[in-house]
Amino acid sequence: MNEKKSIQNVDVKGKKVFCRVDFNVPMQDGEVTDDTRIRAAIPTIQYLIEQGAKVILASHLGRPKGEAVEELRLDPVAKRLSNLMDRTVTKTDEAYGSEVDEAISQMESGDVLLLENVRFYPGEEKNDAELAKQFANLADVYVNDAFGAAHRAHASTEGIAHHIPAVAGYLMEKELRVLGNALQDPDRPFTAIIGGAKVKDKIGVIDNLIDKVDNLIIGGGLAYTFVKAQGYEIGKSLLEEDKIETAKEYMKKAEEKGVNFVMPVDVIVGDDFSNDANTQTVDINSIPADWEAMDIGPKSIEKYSDIVKNSKLIIWNGPMGVFELETFANGTKGVAEALGQTEGYTVIGGGDSAAAVEKFGYSDQMDHMSTGGGASLEFMEGKDLPGVVALNDK
Numbered sequence: 001m002n003e004k005k006s007i008q009n010v011d012v013k014g015k016k017v018f019c020r021v022d023f024n025v026p027m028q029d030g031e032v033t034d035d036t037r038i039r040a041a042i043p044t045i046q047y048l049i050e051q052g053a054k055v056i057l058a059s060h061l062g063r064p065k066g067e068a069v070e071e072l073r074l075d076p077v078a079k080r081l082s083n084l085m086d087r088t089v090t091k092t093d094e095a096y097g098s099e100v101d102e103a104i105s106q107m108e109s110g111d112v113l114l115l116e117n118v119r120f121y122p123g124e125e126k127n128d129a130e131l132a133k134q135f136a137n138l139a140d141v142y143v144n145d146a147f148g149a150a151h152r153a154h155a156s157t158e159g160i161a162h163h164i165p166a167v168a169g170y171l172m173e174k175e176l177r178v179l180g181n182a183l184q185d186p187d188r189p190f191t192a193i194i195g196g197a198k199v200k201d202k203i204g205v206i207d208n209l210i211d212k213v214d215n216l217i218i219g220g221g222l223a224y225t226f227v228k229a230q231g232y233e234i235g236k237s238l239l240e241e242d243k244i245e246t247a248k249e250y251m252k253k254a255e256e257k258g259v260n261f262v263m264p265v266d267v268i269v270g271d272d273f274s275n276d277a278n279t280q281t282v283d284i285n286s287i288p289a290d291w292e293a294m295d296i297g298p299k300s301i302e303k304y305s306d307i308v309k310n311s312k313l314i315i316w317n318g319p320m321g322v323f324e325l326e327t328f329a330n331g332t333k334g335v336a337e338a339l340g341q342t343e344g345y346t347v348i349g350g351g352d353s354a355a356a357v358e359k360f361g362y363s364d365q366m367d368h369m370s371t372g373g374g375a376s377l378e379f380m381e382g383k384d385l386p387g388v389v390a391l392n393d394k
């Protein structure tokens with residue numbers, strides 16, 4: 001990232017700036033229910049205003065598949081941004097075309113405009129060259145602050161960057177710096193905790209992390225493919241059959257590299273995927289047939305917490321159990337608490353882990369909560385992010 005230009009390396013004074021943000025926020029009944037991503041983009045927007053730029057914001061919301069969907073219009077987002085910044089935010093009903101041209105022609109220095117959902121146009125996700133040009137024609141400079149969408153090569157995240165000067169915003173810079181430092185020059189002991197349910201999505205991350213960490217802690221639904229690979233029975237627990245061999249290889253690789261590969265030692269099993277399930281706490285080698293492991297047990301929580309408290313750097317992606325159900329939330333809560341208490345630097349990799357940390361009230365105690373789920377995973381996996389690659393080199 002150090003080699004990519006940032007917002008401070010380009011003159012934006014009095015210029016029209018197309019700023020791609022990730023305002024893909026949860027909404028209910030036409031109201032924004034979590035404005036974390038909106039607040040995270042404010043330092044960049046504020047800087048552009050202070051520089052006297054004309055700030056043209058663009059974002060996607062949801063997955064409207066190339067056509068206008070009323071519930072996915074960005075009006076509630078414009079309203080929330082306007083409230084948060086205590087200033088007028090003009091919103092257009094299109095993302096380019098005559099209405100947008102007219103609105104931009106009326107802008108003065110320091111004004112803020114929000115374009116309509118860019119995914120209302122089929123060319124956005126196809127990274128269509130014509131659409132990218134249309135976006136570029138709206139402005140003099142392109143700023144990408146949408147870290148959460150940086151793993152997408154779309155017209156407003158990638159294509160546009162080939163037409164006008166293209167730089168990273170403050171949020172993008174911060175995300176890449178924190179995650180990049182963690183992976184390149186980590187303080188040690190360096191611990192990664194990987195949980196959640198998507199074995200296929202996370203197997204590459206586990207592989208890449210084995211080359212970097214001192215402790216690799218596995219929890220959540222994906223742990224049971226590894227438990228099975230160790231030769232234990234897992235009852236009805238989540239299993240990705242075709243990844244058992246890969247799991248074996250990774251455990252072998254970890255051993256060869258001297259990485260402490262940490263698995264649950266006990267689990268909470270349930271007889272039903274609900275809060276009313278009957279439960280038992282069992283050792284990892286005693287999961288009964290017909291029961292499903294839905295959370296890590298108390299001995300595992302203690303073991304994981306001790307490692308977390310003795311680490312200098314901890315990255316966490318993915319809950320330890322089915323935390324949405326109170327009955328199976330203790331593992332995730334316990335790990336969140338340990339991260340809240342550790343002296344080490346804590347990085348939460350977006351997605352459900354960020355939601356869990358928020359839900360249990362520990363977000364203020366974390367050092368960095370990433371605004372990107374998929375993006376931070378791909379970054380940790382060592383993949384190039386197209387939205388970053390396309391930016392101008394220093």
Ligand SMILES: Nc1ncnc2c1ncn2[C@@H]1O[C@H](COP(=O)(O)OP(=O)(O)O)[C@@H](O)[C@H]1O
Nearest residue numbers: 196197198220221293294318321322351352353
């Ligand atoms: N033991 C388990 N069995 C089934 N599902 C689980 C288990 N542990 C966690 N989960 C589920 O994993 C989901 C999150 O998985 P994932 O999307 O991979 O995480 P993230 O969004 O943090 O990357 C949660 O909905 C949670 O209920």
Ligand SMILES: O=C(OP(=O)(O)O)[C@H](O)COP(=O)(O)O
Nearest residue numbers: 022024148149350372373374375
């Ligand atoms: O919410 C997002 O992804 P995330 O849930 O993986 O963090 C981003 O806005 C990307 O959205 P997308 O996955 O529809 O391309």
